[in-house]
Amino acid sequence: MTPADYAAPPEQIERSVSPFREFTRAEWARLRADTPLTLTGDEVVKLQSLNDPISLEEVIAIYLPLSRLLSLYVAATQGLFKATQRFLLAEQETKAPYIIGIAGSVAVGKSTTARILQALLARWPNTPKVDLVTTDGFLYPNAELERQGLMERKGFPESYDTQKLLQFLSDIKSGKRNVAGPVYSHLVYDVVPGEEVYVDQPDILILEGLNVLQPARLPRDGSDIPFVSDFFDFSVYLDADEDLLHEWYVTRFMRLRETAFRDPQSYFRKYASVSEGEALQMAERLWSRINLTNLRENVLPTRRRADLVLRKGRSHLIEEVSLRRL
Structure with a gap:
């Protein structure tokens, strides 16, 4: 920084030392270059989540440039892996999957982003096998949450079996075959006993969840405890203003009341049988007591740990993109 920088307003100083490069929607869209569109409009509709509309134009403007960037990163990582193999004289060593973390608030659209990226990346020639896992399966079962008095803290860091998630990621990163993970049902709002999902040496693994960028509490004895994000090669944070997240959450809750509930x-x-007013009151309570608190205390503070921040506006369109400088 120059002496003049110290006399600048605080917000100007913050921008000058930011670890991110900022892009408008139009600037980011131009980075698509000649990346081909490999999804149809019908496919995009099938990949979107409830109350998270996404258009083909959004895929072209935001996700094609992102898939191009990730394809370049994966290719570079694969080249680095081969160089390391040559150095270690370990030609038969299994390659490590490239792991992408996707974080953000409830109702921000993480699931749609994860599925769109999975579909696009699987159509690049160097990454034909792309798996997607959510951290919901690593929540403690409801019975255990009840025992610990954590049902109203569901989704907070302490409600997850972090050790199981860390072991899952460690096994995948080390190239193990058929790594089993738990399955979560949003219908019954619980981990499904006896059901498992298997991840078998993918080229890319996408891990989506609220707190995937959350750092672990540092142990006082100095022991080495990894963070979930230590296993990531790239991370994305989906961002939006609190009032929009609130609106989207309540709207989704009320739509679910007419469908899945x-x-x-x-x-x-x-909640499907109570009056609309009572359902609305419950949605507001769930947002303010659980989801908003979790957002402010645990999710939002991890935003600056991401490699890429996608910021949404009122119509769910991504309006700004921030890419961490290398």
Whole structure:
């Protein structure tokens, strides 16, 4: 920084030392270059989540440039891996999958982003096998959360079996075959006993969840405890203003009341039979007591740890992109 920088307003100083490069939507869209569009409009519709509309134009403007960047990063990492193999004289060593973490608030659209990226990256020639796993399966079962008095803290860092998640990622990163992970059902709002998902040496693994960028509490004895993000090669944070997240969450809750909540197996089926006003009050309570608190205390503070921040506006369109400088 120059002497003049110290006399500048605080916000100007912050911009000058930011670890991110900032792009408008139009600037980012130009970075697509000649990347071909490999998804159809119908495919995009099938990949979107409830109350998270996404258009083919959004895929072209935001996700094609991102898939191009990630393809270049993966290719560079694969080249580095081969160089390391030659150095170690370990030609038969199994390559490590490239792991991408996707973080952000409830209702911001993480699932749609993860599925769009999975579909696009799987169509690049050097990454034909792309798996997607959510951290929901690593929540403690409801019975354990009840035992620990954590049901109203579900989604907070302490509600996850972090050790199991770390072991899962370690096994995948080391190239193990058929690594088993737990399965979560949003219908019954719980981990499904006996059900597992298997990850078998993918080229890329996408891990999506609220707190995937959350650092672990540092041990006082100086022991080495890894963070979940230590296993990431790249991370994305989906961002939006609190008032928009609030609006999107409540709208989604009310739409679910008319659809999934009516399933007899649904954990939330009681909200399908109450009045619209009562359901709205419950949605507001869940947002303010659980989701907003978790956002402010645990999720939002991890934003600056991401490699890429995608910031959404009112219409769910991504309006700004921030890419961490190398």
